[in-house]
Amino acid sequence: MRLYRFLSEDDTSAFCHKVTAALNNGWELHGAPTYAWDEAHGVMRCGQAVVKEAPGEYTPDIKLGEM
Secondary structure, three states, X not given: OXXXXXXXXXXXXXXXXXXXXXXXXXOEEOOOOEEEXXXXXXXXXXXXXXXXXXXXXXXOOOOHHHO
């Protein structure tokens, strides 16, 4: 099965660490990162899609962060 996650975080090193951890767990970047101003919280937000091939069959109860 092919899995998809969208990682997001404030524009700090925490975002880079989140993406790095995913890459080191076998996830691959999917497309370009995205950035947007979060007016409600007054911060810049970052996002990155990642994908991964995994054995098994997809069900909605899969915990993607644990794959």
